[in-house]
Amino acid sequence: MRRQRDKVDILAVAKAAGVSPATVSRAFNHPEIVKPPTRKRVEKAVAKLGYIRNRAAQTIHGRRSGTVGLIVPTITNSIFSEVVQAFSDQADQAGFAVLMATHGYDLGRELHVLRKFLEHRVDGVALIGLDHRDAAFTLLERQGVPSVAMWSFDPASRLSCFGADNAEAGRLAAQHLLGLGHHRIGLAFAPTAQNERARYRGEGAMAALREAQAPISDAWRIEAVYNVALAKQAILNLLQGEELPTALLCGNDIIAQGALLAALHVGLSVPKDISIMGIGDFPGSADLEPGLCTVRIPATRIGQSAGAHLAGAIRDGAAATIHRERFDVALRVRATTAPP
Amino acid sequence: MRRQRDKVDILAVAKAAGVSPATVSRAFNHPEIVKPPTRKRVEKAVAKLGYIRNRAAQTIHGRRSGTVGLIVPTITNSIFSEVVQAFSDQADQAGFAVLMATHGYDLGRELHVLRKFLEHRVDGVALIGLDHRDAAFTLLERQGVPSVAMWSFDPASRLSCFGADNAEAGRLAAQHLLGLGHHRIGLAFAPTAQNERARYRGEGAMAALREAQAPISDAWRIEAVYNVALAKQAILNLLQGEELPTALLCGNDIIAQGALLAALHVGLSVPKDISIMGIGDFPGSADLEPGLCTVRIPATRIGQSAGAHLAGAIRDGAAATIHRERFDVALRVRATTAPP
DNA sequence: AATACTTTTGCAAACGTTTTCATTTTGGTT
DNA sequence: AACCAAAATGAAAACGTTTGCAAAAGTATT
Numbered sequence: 129m130r131r132q133r134d135k136v137d138i139l140a141v142a143k144a145a146g147v148s149p150a151t152v153s154r155a156f157n158h159p160e161i162v163k164p165p166t167r168k169r170v171e172k173a174v175a176k177l178g179y180i181r182n183r184a185a186q187t188i189h190g191r192r193s194g195t196v197g198l199i200v201p202t203i204t205n206s207i208f209s210e211v212v213q214a215f216s217d218q219a220d221q222a223g224f225a226v227l228m229a230t231h232g233y234d235l236g237r238e239l240h241v242l243r244k245f246l247e248h249r250v251d252g253v254a255l256i257g258l259d260h261r262d263a264a265f266t267l268l269e270r271q272g273v274p275s276v277a278m279w280s281f282d283p284a285s286r287l288s289c290f291g292a293d294n295a296e297a298g299r300l301a302a303q304h305l306l307g308l309g310h311h312r313i314g315l316a317f318a319p320t321a322q323n324e325r326a327r328y329r330g331e332g333a334m335a336a337l338r339e340a341q342a343p344i345s346d347a348w349r350i351e352a353v354y355n356v357a358l359a360k361q362a363i364l365n366l367l368q369g370e371e372l373p374t375a376l377l378c379g380n381d382i383i384a385q386g387a388l389l390a391a392l393h394v395g396l397s398v399p400k401d402i403s404i405m406g407i408g409d410f411p412g413s414a415d416l417e418p419g420l421c422t423v424r425i426p427a428t429r430i431g432q433s434a435g436a437h438l439a440g441a442i443r444d445g446a447a448a449t450i451h452r453e454r455f456d457v458a459l460r461v462r463a464t465t466a467p468p
Numbered sequence: 469m470r471r472q473r474d475k476v477d478i479l480a481v482a483k484a485a486g487v488s489p490a491t492v493s494r495a496f497n498h499p500e501i502v503k504p505p506t507r508k509r510v511e512k513a514v515a516k517l518g519y520i521r522n523r524a525a526q527t528i529h530g531r532r533s534g535t536v537g538l539i540v541p542t543i544t545n546s547i548f549s550e551v552v553q554a555f556s557d558q559a560d561q562a563g564f565a566v567l568m569a570t571h572g573y574d575l576g577r578e579l580h581v582l583r584k585f586l587e588h589r590v591d592g593v594a595l596i597g598l599d600h601r602d603a604a605f606t607l608l609e610r611q612g613v614p615s616v617a618m619w620s621f622d623p624a625s626r627l628s629c630f631g632a633d634n635a636e637a638g639r640l641a642a643q644h645l646l647g648l649g650h651h652r653i654g655l656a657f658a659p660t661a662q663n664e665r666a667r668y669r670g671e672g673a674m675a676a677l678r679e680a681q682a683p684i685s686d687a688w689r690i691e692a693v694y695n696v697a698l699a700k701q702a703i704l705n706l707l708q709g710e711e712l713p714t715a716l717l718c719g720n721d722i723i724a725q726g727a728l729l730a731a732l733h734v735g736l737s738v739p740k741d742i743s744i745m746g747i748g749d750f751p752g753s754a755d756l757e758p759g760l761c762t763v764r765i766p767a768t769r770i771g772q773s774a775g776a777h778l779a780g781a782i783r784d785g786a787a788a789t790i791h792r793e794r795f796d797v798a799l800r801v802r803a804t805t806a807p808p
Numbered sequence: 809a810a811t812a813c814t815t816t817t818g819c820a821a822a823c824g825t826t827t828t829c830a831t832t833t834t835g836g837t838t
Numbered sequence: 839a840a841c842c843a844a845a846a847t848g849a850a851a852a853c854g855t856t857t858g859c860a861a862a863a864g865t866a867t868t
Contacts, residue, residue: 135824137823137824137825138824138825138826139824147847147848148847148848148849149824149825149826149848149849150826150827150847150848150849150850151846151847151848153825153826153827154826154827154846154847157826161845161846162846162847163845163846163847166846166847178610180583180586180587180611181587181824181825182528182587182589182823182824182825183524183587183588183589183825184523184524184525184527184528184533184588184589184823184824184825185524185528185823185824185825185826185853186824186825186826186853187524187825187853188522188524188525188528188823188824188825188853188854188855189824189825189826189827189852189853189854190826190852190853191825191826191853193524194588195567195588202553203543203549203552203553204546204549204550204553204751205546205549205751205752206544206545206546209543209544209545209549210544212543213542213543213544213570216568216569216570220569220581225567225569225584225585225588226567226568226569227535227565227566227567227568228556228566228567228568229556229560229565229566230553230556241560243520244565245565246520247520247521247522247523248523248524248534248535248565249522249523249524270518271520356751356752356755357751357752357754357755360755386755389755389756389757392757393757411544411545411696411697412545412696412697414697415696415697415700415726415729416729417729417732417733475854477853477854477855478854478855478856479854487817487818488817488818488819489818489854489855489856490817490818490819490820490856490857491816491817491818493855493856493857494816494817494856494857497856501815501816502816502817503815503816503817506816506817521854521855522853522854522855523855524853524854524855525823525853525854525855525856526823526854526855526856527823527855528823528824528825528853528854528855529822529823529824529854529855529856529857530822530823530856531823531855531856
């Protein structure tokens with residue numbers, strides 16, 4: 129049984145292998161420049177002592193920490209699970225460990241977490257969306273930390289961004305409903321104050337409705353939160369009203385899922401009695417009964433590209449240059465929509 | 469505009485505040501022992517220079533890293549989202565940053581990630597379940613890193629554990645169906661090889677069926693994976709058969725959700741034509757239409773307790789003592805089950 | 809005003825690596 | 839065998855903190 133007191137560091141390994149600490153270090157970081165027999169001896173010593181490198185020590189020496197920070201609003205529903213998974217996989221493949229945190233749609237907490245991550249000297253940062261505290265932007269710029277924003281595309285973004293044109297997504301959704309002949313369209317969106325995704329989508333949808341001269345009733349405009357149960361509740365209230373819309377355009381698939389359940393709950397048949405349209409095409413949306421009609425946002429590809437780009441930017445020390453990538457959205461016509 | 473070259477470290481702050489580096493350090497770590505006016509001067513200097521502490525430097529000095537590792541099978545579905553969120557919140561509150569990774573139900577990858585996290589000198593580790601590579605256990609013991617396993621309870625566990633008795637959950641589910649009068653019960657479980665949760669649940673269910681002398685047909689025993697779409701597919705195959713079971717007991721709510729969708733898809737009415745039972749009570753299960761009958765496992769409480777305990781064990785340097793906490797499971801009778 | 813505490817601060821030695829520079833070893837040419 | 843270049847290794851100085859110990863500055867007690 130190994131005693132606690134004889135700590136096994138690079139020096140202990142060096143002694144056990146009969147080489148200098150420098151050689152041990154090189155055996156890890158530049159194996160090609162240490163002679164194979166020596167390397168073998170080092171490896172044997174490492175195995176025997178159960179040595180585990182200390183990343184903190186190399187971080188302090190100015191090398192990279194080997195971590196990237198990932199800050200998302202939430203992981204309790206499926207909205208970001210795909211993008212988080214894809215990003216993490218990519219980071220992992222590039223050899224990074226992922227520091228992850230959620231802020232619950234509170235940009236103040238986001239800033240707090242960001243600061244904490246910078247104390248840990250993350251080599252890069254990934255955020256969701258383009259709405260952030262000004263302090264967050266300046267912090268990232270001052271520290272020269274490569275960073276990416278995922279989910280939204282904006283040609284004038286202050287951060288590198290990988291995402292979709294949310295206004296277009298909203299427009300596409302509205303146009304699909306209008307094209308089916310709907311005029312009385314209800315809108316269910318999340319609060320848009322600190323959330324440009326919801327804001328842009330809403331604006332895109334409204335623009336399309338105005339163009340088509342569809343009426344926009346405040347009674348049909350409800351605020352839902354990103355949670356199936358709560359969204360279901362909110363929509364139930366709407367469905368209690370007397371004059372119902374013939375279609376419901378939801379800010380994302382979570383809300384749409386709530387809407388679908390609410391409709392079924394009050395005995396409405398979808399899409400016969402009411403059409404329901406989502407945005408996002410989250411995992412599971414296609415498999416609902418009936419399958420949810422929505423606008424696809426390629427979350428996995430966004431996460432992958434963002435992860436790969438961030439890893440590259442870290443490797444090249446390219447914190448300052450802004451890179452923007454726009455991912456196409458596409459209508460996914462499924463069974464929850466039909467002519468009124 | 470601050471030049472990149474004049475790095476702002478504790479020395480720069482000290483100079484700007486007219487004190488020694490030691491005092492700056494103390495102002496951060498033991499504010500109570502530095503005189504208020506001095507502290508003020510330090511704080512002002514910190515703000516002016518935009519200084520951000522370097523956690524790596526304090527880690528290397530033997531202090532704690534301020535990070536905990538969280539390794540889960542997956543986050544792409546709702547299974548672990550609750551427990552992950554609760555654990556992270558707790559860790560965050562205790563001042564820790566969370567290094568998180570997924571291994572996709574591959575315990576080899578889990579070991580790999582664990583090793584990586586130890587290189588980063590995480591102060592504690594949280595895992596899901598009790599099935600792990602032997603090397604993972606020894607690694608944790610050798611390194612003396614406080615660790616907890618969430619989700620399963622076992623009085624003989626090798627790690628501290630916070631979780632439910634999965635055999636009881638399986639038994640409870642089976643007994644509920646038997647009690648309703650079902651005899652022809654299909655079982656849909658995930659592969660049990662490296663997953664004691666599924667294994668114990670299955671064993672508990674089988675034991676109850678045997679006791680009740682219910683027939684166990686291999687044709688009604690199918691292997692599903694933890695993914696709504698794939699589970700739906702697998703169950704669809706089962707439902708194509710001629711002699712159908714009158715009830716379906718699913719290894720967890722994800723599979724049950726797939727089963728529900730599959731049944732609806734082929735035009736079966738739930739629970740009139742077939743009863744469906746899940747295990748877990750994941751977020752959203754209560755809100756399905758019809759609401760999913762299941763066995764509740766208190767994921768949020770598990771994550772909270774595990775997080776709080778881990779933080780405590782780190783504070784007290786109590787890596788060796790094993791703590792086990794058992795959380796009660798409870799039947800949640802909802803609309804997807806009825807007498808045959 | 810001198811003494812004895814107590815509180816606050818500073819000095820300097822760690823912490824575990826990496827890397828520059830210098831030195832030794834190796835292998836290839838004459 | 840002598841020489842030279844190239845390859846491999848070692849010595850030591852960093853990296854940015856924290857903390858034990860000692861010195862200095864207050865504060866209370868005579």
